[in-house]
Amino acid sequence: MGNRGLVDSGFVYEKYEERPHPGMRLGRNQWLDGRSLSYMVENDAREMSGALDDQRWDRVLPILDQGQLGSCTGNAGAGALGTQPFYDAVGHAVLPAGDAAAAQAFAVQLYADATVADGYSGTYPPDDTGSSGLAVCKVLKSRGVIAGYRWARSPYGLLRLLQKGPVLQGMPWYTAFFEPDADGFIDADPAWPGSGISGGHEVEAVGVEIDSADAFSSALIYANSWGTGWGDAGYFRMRLRTYERLTGVDLKQFVV
Numbered sequence: 001m002g003n004r005g006l007v008d009s010g011f012v013y014e015k016y017e018e019r020p021h022p023g024m025r026l027g028r029n030q031w032l033d034g035r036s037l038s039y040m041v042e043n044d045a046r047e048m049s050g051a052l053d054d055q056r057w058d059r060v061l062p063i064l065d066q067g068q069l070g071s072c073t074g075n076a077g078a079g080a081l082g083t084q085p086f087y088d089a090v091g092h093a094v095l096p097a098g099d100a101a102a103a104q105a106f107a108v109q110l111y112a113d114a115t116v117a118d119g120y121s122g123t124y125p126p127d128d129t130g131s132s133g134l135a136v137c138k139v140l141k142s143r144g145v146i147a148g149y150r151w152a153r154s155p156y157g158l159l160r161l162l163q164k165g166p167v168l169q170g171m172p173w174y175t176a177f178f179e180p181d182a183d184g185f186i187d188a189d190p191a192w193p194g195s196g197i198s199g200g201h202e203v204e205a206v207g208v209e210i211d212s213a214d215a216f217s218s219a220l221i222y223a224n225s226w227g228t229g230w231g232d233a234g235y236f237r238m239r240l241r242t243y244e245r246l247t248g249v250d251l252k253q254f255v256v
Contacts, residue, residue, distance in 0.1 A: 018199035026199035027070025027130035056207035063234030065227035074111030075225035184232030216241035
């Protein structure tokens with residue numbers, strides 16, 4: 001999968017080795033901070049209660065294209081700022097609606113700043129090292145764009161966060177995921193675990209279609225950063241049961 005090591009007491013870093021796929025760059029490295037456990041939605045009984053409804057948060061920002069740069073973390077962060085309710089709350093001040101070129105430039109600078117904040121070897125430019133969703137959140141907080149961020153570490157916690165707004169999701173990206181089916185599902189092939197991990201990827205969860213009969217059949221909806229020619233006009237879907245089977249996932253939601 002990659003090289004795992006303790007960066008500092010309470011910190012774990014996982015750098016994924018990327019298997020190149022033309023036009024579909026990855027670039028997410030895992031950075032876990034033990035202090036994040038204090039900010040999990042699962043710690044709040046009131047937040048974890050109540051009905052779960054279908055959600056599809058309106059993304060004001062166009063689907064972006066990271067091209068050959070491993071900037072998925074910056075792209076996902078920009079995407080979440082460009083999605084309601086965060087766009088009206090804070091995103092409009094830094095991202096012009098409908099301007100894909102300006103939004104991509106913002107995403108690249110966010111990625112570049114994250115490569116400095118993450119403390120790993122190498123920074124962009126010139127080193128296209130990839131970064132982490134945690135570093136992106138730290139950069140946005142240091143800029144004063146967001147007040148903070150919170151976490152989830154369970155399937156139900158993810159569903160609860162999605163009731164409030166979009167979520168940044170860092171995940172291992174399996175080779176089978178590069179080719180969604182006609183409905184946009186990246187996990188349609190039941191043999192996807194055997195396809196192997198091609199690297200780490202950061203995406204934006206923008207909604208969920210709840211299956212009331214079987215919660216784990218609920219369909220999670222994501223915005224990717226490979227342009228509108230990929231997937232369902234740049235979006236994809238994944239079953240909640242697939243999320244449960246993944247390791248090395250981290251979930252972050254802005255606090256504004």
